[in-house]
Amino acid sequence: MADSRKLRIGIIGCGVGQLHLQGFAEIPRAEVVAIAGLDEERCHSLAKQFGVPRVYRDYQDLVADPDIEAVTVAVPNILHFPVALAALDAGKHIMVEKPLAPSSEEGEQIIAAARRAERVLGVVFNRRGRQDVQLVKHEVERGNLGAIYHARAFWMRRSGIPGLGTWFTSKRLAGGGPLIDLGIHVLDMALWVLGNPRALRVSAATYAELGPKGRGQWQGGRFKIAPGEPYEVEDFATAFIRFEGGLTLQLDASWAAYTGHGDDFGLSVLGDNGGAEIHARDYAQTETLRFFGEIDGVPTITQPRLLERHGHGEVFKQFVESVLDGTPMSPSGEEGLDRVRLIEAIYRSAELGREVEVDGVADERLSRDSIGART
Ligand SMILES: NC(=O)c1ccc[n+]([C@@H]2O[C@H](COP(=O)([O-])OP(=O)(O)OC[C@H]3O[C@@H](n4cnc5c(N)ncnc54)[C@H](O)[C@@H]3O)[C@@H](O)[C@H]2O)c1
Numbered sequence: 001m002a003d004s005r006k007l008r009i010g011i012i013g014c015g016v017g018q019l020h021l022q023g024f025a026e027i028p029r030a031e032v033v034a035i036a037g038l039d040e041e042r043c044h045s046l047a048k049q050f051g052v053p054r055v056y057r058d059y060q061d062l063v064a065d066p067d068i069e070a071v072t073v074a075v076p077n078i079l080h081f082p083v084a085l086a087a088l089d090a091g092k093h094i095m096v097e098k099p100l101a102p103s104s105e106e107g108e109q110i111i112a113a114a115r116r117a118e119r120v121l122g123v124v125f126n127r128r129g130r131q132d133v134q135l136v137k138h139e140v141e142r143g144n145l146g147a148i149y150h151a152r153a154f155w156m157r158r159s160g161i162p163g164l165g166t167w168f169t170s171k172r173l174a175g176g177g178p179l180i181d182l183g184i185h186v187l188d189m190a191l192w193v194l195g196n197p198r199a200l201r202v203s204a205a206t207y208a209e210l211g212p213k214g215r216g217q218w219q220g221g222r223f224k225i226a227p228g229e230p231y232e233v234e235d236f237a238t239a240f241i242r243f244e245g246g247l248t249l250q251l252d253a254s255w256a257a258y259t260g261h262g263d264d265f266g267l268s269v270l271g272d273n274g275g276a277e278i279h280a281r282d283y284a285q286t287e288t289l290r291f292f293g294e295i296d297g298v299p300t301i302t303q304p305r306l307l308e309r310h311g312h313g314e315v316f317k318q319f320v321e322s323v324l325d326g327t328p329m330s331p332s333g334e335e336g337l338d339r340v341r342l343i344e345a346i347y348r349s350a351e352l353g354r355e356v357e358v359d360g361v362a363d364e365r366l367s368r369d370s371i372g373a374r375t
Contacts, residue, residue: 009030034065177234178235179234191335204239
């Protein structure tokens, strides 16, 4: 029977943590009871705005709060591992921001800890909450586009480095640049839509052409230039991935590049009976999707009328249901690990300058339905 009480949640991190607050505000069976962050002013102001009763500074204090049953982890990438482990150790269910962790080794340990503790583990792939992504998945699953043989996923920013000199530009603190920051979102979109096909090999290249010259800072966002970290990550990554069954995916991600894009992401899939193309300019949620087909040999274009949704709210609904009702969590920790393994293979290929094998996820819990892929 469905549990009618409210899940008591703590949010760790007050940057994108703001979207976590907005997301949970949409869910009647969720109540955010605490928030934590080192930037106390920002955290107190968010707590006031959203009516959150308790504010902590360090994450350790929040996870020690016995009233909290579930925690979201919205801290710099390097902290995902210790914060996730501390929360699981304290018996909390957790929802970790992407990437699950900067390395697959840490990701594996988080998954093992969640299994030991018998807690729900989810990863915040909030783009899955978009209606355009869900409609493409629906059409692929139904077979309406035929067998899918190629996909292209991209997230290209013209000038969108999230803070030159912040943790984002440090290899040690972030694990990578736009590939692990933005590319992972559209990689997940593609793989989720395509039924989690198994990646076999990848050929990739990364570049750092603008960032090290101090160019490409995000204009007008919440991120500021900081005098701290050196620029150690890529500012553009491109990869070609081969999957079991012959399916291929082209993935491009940039924080800064001289293109006509502003802050655009998208996904296109080619099937032998139809195609689909999502192109979201500057986070647009409507008029972003087109399906391509034919009627009696005449090419057709169909443009669904879409609704706006709060992406974080959509994935948090799954999380709350998973904790309270015992439904399977999606996006799962295993899917989060699968994406991190692919990102690692992309960096390895770029470093070696040649195609590399992708270490498979030897995990029965990742449902690989290979929808639409040729077998
Ligand atoms: N899903 C999305 O759309 C999305 C968007 C932005 C960021 N993110 C992810 O969210 C995470 C955070 O990114 P951000 O942009 O919010 O970064 P940020 O630098 O703006 O915020 C990080 C927050 O973590 C807090 N923090 C750091 N150390 C802490 C500690 N010891 N205890 C408690 N709090 C601590 C900071 O005080 C700050 O509030 C990253 O993993 C990033 O990849 C996801």
